[in-house]
Amino acid sequence: MADTTQSTKVWKKFRRNTLALTGLIFICFMVVVGILGYLITPDQTPYVNTMHLQLTNKKPGRTFQFLIVSRNENIKQVGLFEKMLFGQEANFKSIPITSSRIVGNKVFAREYIGDDEQAEEEAYPLVSGQNTYQKTYYLGTDIYGRDLLSRLILGVRVSLSVGLMAVLISMVIGVGLGAIAGYFGGKVDAAISWFMNVIWSLPSLLLVIAISFALGKGFWQIFIAVGLSTWVDVARLVRGQVMALKQVEFVEAAKALGFSNGRIIVKHILPNIAGPILVVASANFASAILLETGLSFLGFGAQPPMPSWGTMIKEHYGYIIMDAAYLAVLPGLAIMLTVYAFNLIAIGLRDAFDVKGQNTSV
Structure with missing residues (x-):
C-alpha cells in the first residue's frame, strides 16, 4: 500500500x-x-526503399502519376503483423509518367524525366488489373527519389x-x-x-x-x-x-x-x-x-x-x-x-x- x-x-x-x-x-x-511502422508509411516496401531517380529532391506536396510496367505474381503476401514489422515487398514495377493512353494491348506513355523536359512517347505492354496510379509525396523525396515521410x-x-x-x-x-x-x-x-x-x-x-x-x-x-x-x-x-x-x-x-x-x-x-x-x-x-x-x-x-x-x-x-x-x-x-x-x-x-x-x- x-x-x-x-x-x-x-x-x-x-x-x-x-x-x-x-x-x-x-x-x-x-x-x-514506431510500433505501427509500415502500416502507416506511404511506402510499405522493406526499408521504405522504393527509388524513382527521376523524382530526386521533389518538393513536399507534389503528386505524380505512375504506370505499372510489370507485375510479379510470385511475391508472397505477408500477414498484418509481419507487414507491420518488416513491410511488404511490392509485386509490381512502375515508372513516373506525364501522360498515357491505351491502344489495343499496349499502353503508350510519356515517362517523366523532369519538370522542364518532355520525353518521347513509348509503348509498354498492358498488364492485368490497374495500370496507373497516383501518389502524393507529402514531405517530398530524397536524393534517390524515395518518400521522405x-x-x-x-x-x-x-x-x-x-x-x-x-x-x-x-x-x-x-x-x-x-x-x-x-x-x-x-x-x-x-x-x-x-x-x-x-x-x-x-x-x-x-x-x-x-x-x-x-x-x-x-x-x-x-x-x-x-x-x-x-x-x-x-x-x-x-x-x-x-x-x-x-x-x-x-x-x-x-x-x-x-x-x-x-x-x-x-x-x-x-x-x-x-x-x-x-x-x-x-x-x-x-x-x-x-x-x-x-x-x-x-x-x-x-x-x-x-x-x-x-x-x-x-x-x-x-x-x-x-x-x-x-x-x-x-x-x-x-x-x-x-x-x-x-x-x-x-x-x-x-x-x-x-x-x-x-x-x-x-
Whole structure:
C-alpha cells in the first residue's frame, strides 16, 4: 500500500509539470508510430526503399502519376503483423509518367524525366488489373527519389530501439557495478571506481566508435556500443546512493536477520533509489539517441538502406544552403524534439522524486 501511495504521489507531482507531461505524451506518440511502422508509411516496401531517380529532391506536396510496367505474381503476401514489422515487398514495377493512353494491348506513355523536359512517347505492354496510379509525396523525396515521410516514420524505430536497448544494457551494468562498489567498499570499491574513472575520461563518441570498430558495423552492434558507453553515469549514481543507504536502520536490521548481501541490495536498497535511477535513465535515453544519430552520420550506425535520422542528415546536409534544406532539417528537427522530450521527462521525474543535485541534461 505504501508503494502504491508513493507511486500515486509521484504521478500527481509529475503530471502537474505541464512540460514534462507534454514530453511524455510526445514520446508515447512516437512509440505508437514506431510500433505501427509500415502500416502507416506511404511506402510499405522493406526499408521504405522504393527509388524513382527521376523524382530526386521533389518538393513536399507534389503528386505524380505512375504506370505499372510489370507485375510479379510470385511475391508472397505477408500477414498484418509481419507487414507491420518488416513491410511488404511490392509485386509490381512502375515508372513516373506525364501522360498515357491505351491502344489495343499496349499502353503508350510519356515517362517523366523532369519538370522542364518532355520525353518521347513509348509503348509498354498492358498488364492485368490497374495500370496507373497516383501518389502524393507529402514531405517530398530524397536524393534517390524515395518518400521522405516514410523514411522519417521508420527512422523512429531505429532511434527509440537503440535508445531502449542501450539504456537496458547501461542499467544492468551500471546498477550492478555501482551497487557492488557502494555496498562492499574497500578494495572492491577502489577497483570498480578506478575502472569507472577510466571509462569516464574517454569521450563518449570516440568510445562508441572504438567499440563499433571492434564489433563491426550494423544495427545490433550499435545497441551494445552505445550501451557500453553510457553505463558510467548510472554506476556513479548508484554507488553514491548505496553508500548513503547501507548504514541506515532497515539495512542494519536486514543484516541482523541474516539476510544475504544480494537480497539486501536487491530487495531493500535498490527499491529505495528507484527515483534517481529513473531520472538518469531518462537522460541516458536522450544521450543514446544523440550517440546513435552521430554514429549514423559518421557511417558507423544503421547501415543503408535502413532509414536512420542520422543517415538522412548525412545524405542531405549539403542541401542546407540550397533550396532543399528541409531534407536535412526535418530529420534534425525529429532528433531535437525527441531528445528534448526525454530531457523534459527527466526533469519532471527529478522534481517528482525530489532528486537533488542530479544532472539530467545531455
